[in-house]
Amino acid sequence: MRAVGPVVVGVDGSTSAQRAARWAAREAGRRKAPLDVVHASLWPVVRTPGGWLVQGGHQALRDAANAVLAEAVATCRAEEPSVEVRGHLVTASPTAVLIDRSREARLVVVGSRGLGGFTGLMVGSVGVALASAGHCPVVVVRTGADATASLTEGAPAEGPVMVGVDLSPLSDAAVDFALRAATDRNVPLLAVHAWHNPVDSDFLTHLLTADVGWDEQRHRAEQALLDRLVRWREEYPEVPVEVRVVPERPARALLTTAGSEHAQLLVLGARGRGSVTGMLLGSTSHAALHHAPCPVAVVRNPVG
Known part of the structure; x- marks a missing residue:
């Protein structure tokens, strides 16, 4: 960064x-x-x-x-x-x-x-x-x-910083940016992983082959998300981190969660020049940028 x-x-x-x-x-x-x-x-x-x-x-x-x-x-x-x-x-x-x-x-x-x-x-x-x-x-x-309630009077927002995570290195830069933002604001980080069709996710495809129910699948996905965040939790030990796995289309999951949690910033990842991936796929990015109830940060992964 x-x-x-x-x-x-x-x-x-x-x-x-x-x-x-x-x-x-x-x-x-x-x-x-x-x-x-x-x-x-x-x-x-x-x-x-x-x-x-x-x-x-x-x-x-x-x-x-x-x-x-x-x-x-x-x-x-x-x-x-x-x-x-x-x-x-x-x-x-x-x-x-x-x-x-x-x-x-x-x-x-x-x-x-x-x-x-x-x-x-x-x-x-x-x-x-x-x-x-x-x-x-x-x-x-x-x-x-x-999105502007806290801006008009200059009062600091109290909601968490929220980041979309896709369980791959493509989210790394966004996670780092989000944790820095949470640190600067002295608020928690809410990390959200969402999907609509589990078959689209390699990790969740594996889960489907196992004889486990939805609660167990969600638990395993949450653990994978926590594992993905270990590196940054060590770098930012002062930031409380909550993970959430949502079985919904990414755009809907992000917008609904950002609104219900009163997020003060939504952070999404991007990679490559002109190519958007992970939580920022096509309609998802447009939906977040057009309809999010808070400022939206798009963070390019330097690795691409």
Whole structure:
């Protein structure tokens, strides 16, 4: 997991982006990291010997963008005065800018809905692009009432950090990130393994061949999940860990559990460039990013 570099947040003047900015400021404070606030837009420009210039009549767009950035920077500084906050105005595609900055960042944060420079930030564009192609963990701060209740007043959430685990090394980076987040927040970790069709799981396929009932199968799966977490429980002995095996489609299991447990962060794993796996398979990732009742972190496995 990248230990250096800034936390980066993309802003566009929307309410969603303001919430993401406040979340990012608090996260930067927990990590004792600088915070880069980035507003990216594409304006009509011309190339001159001195560089790129906004064409006449469009200076108002740049002025408006500067105002958006200044407001976001002020919001972050007010939210977390101890954090070094740096504003960046960029004339480029928001997706390209944030993916590029993810190379050096320890975390990139965006809201779940956007306008202005981040038009179409409905997770299906910038958010999903970052989740699948970013070079560091990506957090999408959901805008639902439950997801932002703790953000509006600045009060810390009390629910656990939740992580989806698929009983393979592909979840390792997500587990490490989730335990770090739980440590920083002084809350428990809830590790969830879910499946819809047990035949799809090698481990559970083996269970089906055994003459045991569902209770025994669940017990064995829970033990396998605990065994998978042994390494990190030794590294983070102060974090209470609960494991849960849910016989349900991953998306439904994750969303239902995150809601019932009032999770303050849902962490999912990803591997490879543009390839998502484990608890983040196709519709599962989209469901979590669009409907989770809390911020969602997508953590790329560096091994791929």
